[in-house]
Amino acid sequence: NAGVTQTPKFHILKIGQSMTLQCTQDMNHNYMYWYRQDPGMGLKLIYYSVGAGITDKGEVPNGYNVSRSTTEDFPLRLELAAPSQTSVYFCASRTGTGGLDEQFFGPGTRLTVL
Amino acid sequence: GENVEQHPSTLSVQEGDSAVIKCTYSDSASNYFPWYKQELGKGPQLIIDIRSNVGEKKDQRIAVTLNKTAKHFSLHITETQPEDSAVYFCAASHGSGNTGKLIFGQGTTLQVKP
Numbered sequence: 001n002a003g004v005t006q007t008p009k010f011h012i013l014k015i016g017q018s019m020t021l022q023c024t025q026d027m028n029h030n031y032m033y034w035y036r037q038d039p040g041m042g043l044k045l046i047y048y049s050v051g052a053g054i055t056d057k058g059e060v061p062n063g064y065n066v067s068r069s070t071t072e073d074f075p076l077r078l079e080l081a082a083p084s085q086t087s088v089y090f091c092a093s094r095t096g097t098g099g100l101d102e103q104f105f106g107p108g109t110r111l112t113v114l
Numbered sequence: 115g116e117n118v119e120q121h122p123s124t125l126s127v128q129e130g131d132s133a134v135i136k137c138t139y140s141d142s143a144s145n146y147f148p149w150y151k152q153e154l155g156k157g158p159q160l161i162i163d164i165r166s167n168v169g170e171k172k173d174q175r176i177a178v179t180l181n182k183t184a185k186h187f188s189l190h191i192t193e194t195q196p197e198d199s200a201v202y203f204c205a206a207s208h209g210s211g212n213t214g215k216l217i218f219g220q221g222t223t224l225q226v227k228p
Contacts, residue, residue: 004157031214040123042203042218043158050213058215059115090157094214101146101207101214105157 004106021076023091031094032074036087116141120219137204138186144206152201
């Protein structure tokens with residue numbers, strides 16, 4: 001199993017541009033999450049999904065959108081990028097069944113908005 | 115909403131010494147408390163977790179203690195080794211049967227000096 005994969009690894013975006021961060025998991029997990037990590041601030045939840053077709057906001061959803069059309073994929077869309085969205089973005093997945101709560105994280109996408 | 119405070123932000127120990135990282139949480143309904151280790155350039159990885167019906171859990175050199183009354187939990191690493199150097203995050207969640215949303219602490223950078 002590849003686990004959780006994210007693309008791209010790095011990206012530089014201009015202010016006002018849009019882009020989609022890709023996330024795929026091959027563990028057939030129901031739950032998927034997007035976090036952003038800023039220096040010294042820990043990880044903040046942006047959006048999450050409890051299954052295909054169902055998404056909900058986390059702590060810091062403004063400026064982002066998500067979709068979950070399949071179990072495997074959970075893309076994060078940035079519209080009208082702003083410098084405040086410069087961060088490292090992590091996608092994670094979790095089975096949530098059988099008492100298993102571990103979240104498996106991808107390697108992250110480092111995004112710079114200039 | 116839930117808030118998780120983590121201390122210290124940085125910790126430097128000599129190889130072989132013990133390291134202790136402490137976290138407090140605000141939501142008394144939280145019942146799942148994982149600890150993640152993040153190595154440079156990688157995503158966080160679960161190292162140990164504890165549920166609210168247990169006071170202590172051990173896995174080789176790593177242990178976690180939970181005090182539900184005081185709403186705090188701690189990570190203990192004994193006989194530290196240079197490969198323990200990383201950023202450690204605590205988190206709190208409502209756990210199984212729920213969305214599994216994690217609220218993270220701010221992180222502790224542990225440096226183990228040879």
